[in-house]
Amino acid sequence: MTGDAKTAQAKEDEYVHKVYNEIAEHFSETRYKPWPIVTKFLDSRALGSVGIDVGCGNGKYLGINKDIFLIGSDRSDGLIKCAHEINGQYNVLVADGMNLPHRDETFDFAISIAVVHHWTTRERRVQAIRHILSKVRTGGQVLIYCWALEQGSSRRGYHEGMEQDVMVPWVLHKTKAETKDKSKSTTHNSTKNREKPDLSGVEPKDRAAFVAQWKKERQEARSIQQQQQQKEQEKANAEKENDASDATKYRFYHLYKEGELEEDCVSAGGSIVDHGYEKDNWYVITEKI
């Protein structure tokens, strides 16, 4: 392996493999809705077709079509465990996308949904697609989805002209006890209990001056108290910030621009059968020549 490949692999270990294991359970809870074009692709496979789902995550596509035999694999054992717990009948295994254990030139089809964009260099992305293609028979189709640079009105705000290699945050939800707002411990006095100056023993003529002085002292005391509260609030906010940065994990993505995924598939030795855009992603159906 070259030095460049080693560097790329180290980056993928840190910003892809490790992160997916850390966020697996939370990630899995958010991944249950199949994308329509993937469902359509799977439903249109012939009865008894045998295929692979490379980077199957929690296995949301493994149960779509009961008339095919689909083997899902993922680099993250955490996500594969989630898939197995969701449905013990899913065919899943832990494997690396660059060293797949599936027999070569055997499968009728393959899918790889939102996976190829995690490899950190173009060379490795093309290599990954070539490796998937090596598993399907001649004429076998591979459906690949990658995140798009052109995301229109999505909340992430990625668009043309931006840097394509990005670190995308994943914020882990903490448990209630951990996220409890610490600022709430400093409660303000309610108006009901507002203090009044004690005027007993003060001559009526002196009362106005007494009250004015009392108010001034109260004001000073209150401003000190407010400053203290503000400090406490800032401290609490800083603590919350620390909690949040601990719970934010970054994943590497290469955001594909229009036409790029087609180019990568052709470079990997596939022909283009279909391509398009769905839900902030570019997709290609490429065929083994």
Add this chain to the structure above:
Amino acid sequence: MKLLTTNFLKCSVQSCDTSNDNFPLSYSAQSTLARDESIEFNAAFLLKILDRVDWPAVVTVAGELGNSGLPATKPVLSSGDVAQLGDDELALLRDLHVLLVQTTLVEGEMKCRNCGHTYYIKNGIPNLLLPPHLA
């Protein structure tokens, strides 16, 4: 892992691809098997699967796991249409359903016949990741 999956798995080590011994992997006789009877029999599906499996590998793996009752050569059925099949042929497909689809490997080991690397199956999940020196 269903027994059918073993028919599609080879060693992850790429240098083993030049050998004919990287498929099927060799399964330990001590492996723990289970049967999931809730998976329904689909004759048409089994007919297609029978057509495409590597039969010698089915025989080898089943033998390692304690089932040595399979014929040495792949059974040839009289029709590709389930409706045309005889009772014996349907019974054969049903047996294959039990063996390949309902039988799962829960705990066990599988070893490459070429490089000797051992992979493990735990809680029904096979792990085919390679250690850094083999990747």
